[in-house]
Amino acid sequence: MTDLLAIGTRKGLWLARSDDDRRTWSVDGPHLLAQEVAAVSVDTRGATPRVLAGIQYGHWGPTVMWSDDLGGTWNETEHGAIHFPEDTGAALARVWQLRPDSADRPDVVWAGCEPHSLWRSTDGGRSFELVRGHYDHPHRPTWEPGGGGGAVHTILPDPASDRVTIAMSTGGVYVSEDGGDKWEPRNRGITVTFGPDPLPEYGQCVHKVAVDSGDPDRLYAQNHFGVFRSDDAGISWSSIAGGLPADFGFPIVTSPSTPGTAWVVPLVADMQRVPPDGRLRVHRTRDAGETWDELGNGLPDASWTAVVRDAFCADEHDVTGIYVGTRDGCVYASADEGDSFTLVADHLPDVLTVRAAQLP
Amino acid sequence: MSVEVVLPGVLADLAGGSKHLELQPSGESLGDLLDTLAAQHPLLGRRIRDETGAVRRFVNVYVDGDDIRFAEGLATKVRDGGVVQVLPSVAGG
Numbered sequence: 001m002t003d004l005l006a007i008g009t010r011k012g013l014w015l016a017r018s019d020d021d022r023r024t025w026s027v028d029g030p031h032l033l034a035q036e037v038a039a040v041s042v043d044t045r046g047a048t049p050r051v052l053a054g055i056q057y058g059h060w061g062p063t064v065m066w067s068d069d070l071g072g073t074w075n076e077t078e079h080g081a082i083h084f085p086e087d088t089g090a091a092l093a094r095v096w097q098l099r100p101d102s103a104d105r106p107d108v109v110w111a112g113c114e115p116h117s118l119w120r121s122t123d124g125g126r127s128f129e130l131v132r133g134h135y136d137h138p139h140r141p142t143w144e145p146g147g148g149g150g151a152v153h154t155i156l157p158d159p160a161s162d163r164v165t166i167a168m169s170t171g172g173v174y175v176s177e178d179g180g181d182k183w184e185p186r187n188r189g190i191t192v193t194f195g196p197d198p199l200p201e202y203g204q205c206v207h208k209v210a211v212d213s214g215d216p217d218r219l220y221a222q223n224h225f226g227v228f229r230s231d232d233a234g235i236s237w238s239s240i241a242g243g244l245p246a247d248f249g250f251p252i253v254t255s256p257s258t259p260g261t262a263w264v265v266p267l268v269a270d271m272q273r274v275p276p277d278g279r280l281r282v283h284r285t286r287d288a289g290e291t292w293d294e295l296g297n298g299l300p301d302a303s304w305t306a307v308v309r310d311a312f313c314a315d316e317h318d319v320t321g322i323y324v325g326t327r328d329g330c331v332y333a334s335a336d337e338g339d340s341f342t343l344v345a346d347h348l349p350d351v352l353t354v355r356a357a358q359l360p
Numbered sequence: 361m362s363v364e365v366v367l368p369g370v371l372a373d374l375a376g377g378s379k380h381l382e383l384q385p386s387g388e389s390l391g392d393l394l395d396t397l398a399a400q401h402p403l404l405g406r407r408i409r410d411e412t413g414a415v416r417r418f419v420n421v422y423v424d425g426d427d428i429r430f431a432e433g434l435a436t437k438v439r440d441g442g443v444v445q446v447l448p449s450v451a452g453g
Contacts, residue, residue, distance in 0.1 A: 091410035
């Protein structure tokens, strides 16, 4: 079995492979050189793995590309896989997220984009349809762009129901229980520091949300200040930031196999986006956020970089592997749930996204 | 009416490998010309304009040497035998 790690950067895509249970890696690339790859996914549900990339040409605009031969050739839809309907008057600015749905929905792929929009493909990512129930939500005029732009950046389709959970910066967490027609904000308990009301119904700058592997109603959120957990599918949230050196950060990742296990990468603050004490560290909880342990074996000291919201992921091994990419172009892998890390690649452009997959 | 479109080398692959196209636009404006271009070469059209029809921010278009941003934009008239040049603006990374 081969482990594949797709690494999307500011200036192209790299593909790292390991054939020895994630001990050593060979790195292939660049693919899509000079194109920003802010979103990537490896869809292994079909007979052939498909790499989907949300790219930005810079001068020539954004689109979705795909490769069915692991980067050998790339394809794109002639008129653009994602294009806003004429009545919206909107234009695609960036693809932030590409999320294949569950195995029993084999051709369904979700996309989250800027401006705030959610898209659904039923042909494996060749073309997407705007989810109008979300786009036409009456809250839309008040969803403000964060520093990186206003986007749907997190999509969590529940494999066992029609529930879809999304997160937006800004906007917060929204949930649909009917596959995308009706949406409601679920942010009670998530605080904001950038508005007069610290506990608004919506409008939060939720940076990332992850779902617990043992309970689909248990969610974890890394917020723009604050780390939170919900045990009721987002209806209410409570802080789990105690024990962390800082409650600011971007990614939050859960183990697909071990309930209660999650990881974050704290940064000092929004106006100081560096690791505390200049040491790149991952923090892990084994008890759903009640306690946290600092993990740094193999991670650098004297590191003043940052990890952005999608540059952190987990694989699906029984013993979860986790992968961290930094804005200074380094990628670290851990095959033991964070106890130790090895360097996969360095001197890449800013790492924007990493996604792991197991190939047959 | 026939108008020459001059493309940068990085877009030539999307026009069958040619940096020069001769197009017969459906109307007299640059917008009409770019509609004709997009109908014949959809990917090329998407590189130059977004789905609202607007010329992308970092794409410059010149009609007979004049930047359309300082003329009438997509309403700028094109003429028989005229030249429309597409260039990437000063940007990159």
